[in-house]
Amino acid sequence: MHLPTTSGTHFGRSPEVDWLHCEVVQTILDIQILAREWEVLHGCIPNASMCAHPEWTIAWWNNFGHRGRGAGRETQPYVLTFRDADRKLVAVIPLYEDQPKSLLKLRRLRSMGYLGRERAYDMTEEPTVLVEPGYEQAVFKCLAGHLRLRLEQGRWDFVAMIGPGSLALDAGGSLESLAVVRSNQRSGSDDVKLPESWEAYRRSLSKSMRENIPYYPRLLTRDGHRWEVRKLDKAQDIPAAVARLAELHKSRAESVRGRQHSNHLHTATQVGFLRDFLVTMAKEESAFIAELLVDGQVVASQAFYGQGETLTLSYSGYDERFYRYSPIFVIHSVVFREALEGGIRRINFLRNIGPWKTRWLAQTGEPMTRMYLVRRGLFSFARYFGHTAWIGFERDVIRRIPVLWGRAQRRLRQTLRESMVREKGPDPVTSTEPAVN
Template sequence: MPLMVLRRRLWQALTRPVTMNSGITLDVVTKTAELTALHADWERLVDSMEVPSPFLSWDWSRTWWETFGRGKHMRVAVLRDAGQVVGIAPFYRATYGPVRALVPFGWPDRLTEQIEPIIPEPGRDRVNSALSEWLLKEHALGLAPGLDRSTALLFGERALRDDVYFDWRRLPPTWDELLDGLHRSMRGNIRYYPRLMERNGHKLAFRIADDVGAVRAALPKLFALHTARANAPTGERHRDRLREPSHREFLQRLASVLPKNGAMKLGLLQVDGVDVAAQLWFERNGTIFLHYSGYQPEWSRFSVAMVVTSEIIRTGVERGMRRVEFLRGSKQFKTRWNTEQRMQTDIYYVRHPLLLPMFHRVRSLRRKLRSRSYRRVGGQPATEPVAD
C-alpha cells in the first residue's frame, strides 16, 4: 500500500467521529476552514456559559490561532448530542523535544485569562465525561484547564490538580452605591488620590479608546507603560507580559475585530496632557473583564493604577454594566473591591500513572526557575498594580 494512502487512512481514523460511553458523539476539527464552520454554534455555546467570556469567543480563538498556530496541529473537540453541538474544546498538539502534549488554545501566552471547555448547562456533566474520556484515551500527556471539581475528579490518580481562583463582583445601579459598599479606607483612597494630584497643581483627564482606530492607536501606549512598570528600578518586579512581538501582534489583531462590537476598550489617564497610566479591558453580556495595565513608576505615589481601574468601573456602572471580572488569581488589589470568588481546576494529566511523579518534578523545577528569574530585592511598590 502506498505510504500516502496509508497516512490518509490513518488520519481519517484519528479524526472520524466516535461515540463515547456517555452516548455523546465526538469528532475532531483539524483545519481552519472547519473551525470557521463552527462560528454560529461556538457563539451560541459561549452565550450559554456561566460567565460568557470574550476569551472563549470564536473571534478570540480564531485570532489566537492565526497569530500563534503556525507549526501547531489543531485538535478541536466538537461534542454532539442527537446531532446538535453541545460542547467545543479547542486544543492543539504541542511538541517539546521528544514529548508531545495536548494543550488548549491560549496556552501558554498569558493573554487568554480564561481557558475552559465551552460546555454549558444543561447536561454539562455528561458532556464533560465524554471529553475527559477522549483526552485520556487519545493523548498520553496534556493540560485540561478550567474544569469544575467534579469533572477534575474524573481523571483520578492520573492527574495533578491546580485550583485557580477568580475574583469578581456584581455592580450596583449607581457608583455611589458601589462606593458605600467598600471598606472605608478603599472608599477614601478612590476619592483621595485624584484630589491629591489636583491639589498639587496637576490637571487630570480620563479618556476611553473604544473604536477600532482608537484602540489600535492606543495599544502602543499601553505597551510602553506596561514595560515601564515592569522595568521599574525599585519595588516588586512584574513580568512584562506584552514584550513579545507576537503578543503585541495578537492584541493589534484583536483590536481590528472586537471593538466593532464594543468588546474591547482601553482607558488612559492623562496628567497635564501626558499619558501616565493605562488599562485594557474587554466586555461581553454586561460584564467588564479587566486585563493588563501599565503606568509610569514616578507617578505610583498617586496610585494612578487604582485611579484608572476605578474610572473604568465607574463609567461601566454609568453605562449599565452588571458585573466586573478581575480574572485569574486572587490578590489584595482585587479583593479590596469587595469581591466574591469562584474556583476552577486546571488538570495536568498523563495516560499512564507511573509517569506522574516524573511529570510533577519537571513541572516543579520549571516553576522554580521561572520564579527565580523574576525575583528582585527591594521594598514593596508604593501602589498595587491593577493587573499582573
C-alpha cells in the same frame, strides 16, 4: 466515536453518551467557520470567560500556533466540540497537539493559551473550556471516552487541560487504567456583583476606599496637573493604544515601587496577539482601552472586555513617575462608574485575589481544575521524565540568568534615584507612596 485525521472537521456519535455527537476541528479555517455558533454558545453561558471566546482562540492560534513548526515538531489545533441530538452546539474544548518528529520527544495535547511555564505563549490561566450548564457530566464523560481511544492508540504521551472544578472527577477518574492522572484545584476568577447604582456600590466600600476615590484626582489637580480618562473603543484606535499599553506594562514590571509585577507583553508576538484580539472585539463593541492622560501625556492604560452584564479587566501598565497618584486606581474609579451606569452588573478581575481587588469587594468565584494525564508505558514515561528534567533545568538555571540580571539593574536604578534625591532633594512627582496600589 469518530477517528479524526490531520485536517478538516470530523463528526461522530459518542458510545459513552449515545445522544451526544463529538466533533474534532483541526484547521484554523474550520475554527473560523465554527466561530459564529461558538460565539452564540459563549453568550448563553453566565460568567463565561473572555478567554473562552472563539476570537480569543483564533488570535492565540494565529500568533502562537506556529511556534514549533520547522524545529523538528508539528503543531495543529485539536478543538473538541459537542452537539446534542438536535445538532445544537453545547460545548467547546479548545486544545492543540504538539507532535515532535523525534521519537525521543514528548507528544502532547494541551489547552490553548496556557502551559504553566510563563512562556511567551502563556497568555491566560483562565479555563478556556466552554460547556452549557446542565451538560457538564455528559460532555466530560464523552471527553474521557475520546481521550481513552487516543491513549490506547498511543497518539499522546501527555495531556494537560484547564477546566471547571468537575473536569477531573467526571473525565479523569475513568482513565486511570491507561494513564497516571493528576489534578489540582485552583481558585477561580475573582469578581464582584454590583448593585443597581454607583452610589449604592460606593457606599458599600470601606471608608478609606470612599475617601480615595476623589482623593487622587484632587491630588493631581492640586499639584497643577490637567488630567482625564479617555476610552478608546474604535478598532482603528486600538493598535496604537496597544503599543502604548505594552510600554506602560513594561514600565510597571520594571518598577521598584510597590508590588513586583511580571511583564506579560515582553515579545512582539504577545503584543500582536493582544492587538489582534482587541481589534476584533472592538469591532463587535466588546472591548476598549482606557487611558489616563496627565498634561496630555498617557501615563497609565488598561484593556477591558465587556459582554452582556460583565466587564472583564485585562493587561494594565503605568508610568512609574506617577506612582504616587495611583493611576490605575483612577482609571478603575472612572471606568467602573461608567460601566455600572451603563448596565454592567458584574466585574471580573480574573484570578489571584489581592488586596487591591478585595478593596473593590471582589470575591473568589468557582474553582478551576488543572488535569494532567501521563500515558502508562515505558516509552511514554521516559519521554515525560526526560522532558520535565529539561524544563526544570531551563527554569532553574537558564531562565534565571536574565531574571537575576534584570533584578540587579532595577536595584541599581533605585540606588541611583535615592542618591540623586539625597543630593538634589525629592522629586515632587515621586516622593511619596500612594495609599492604594
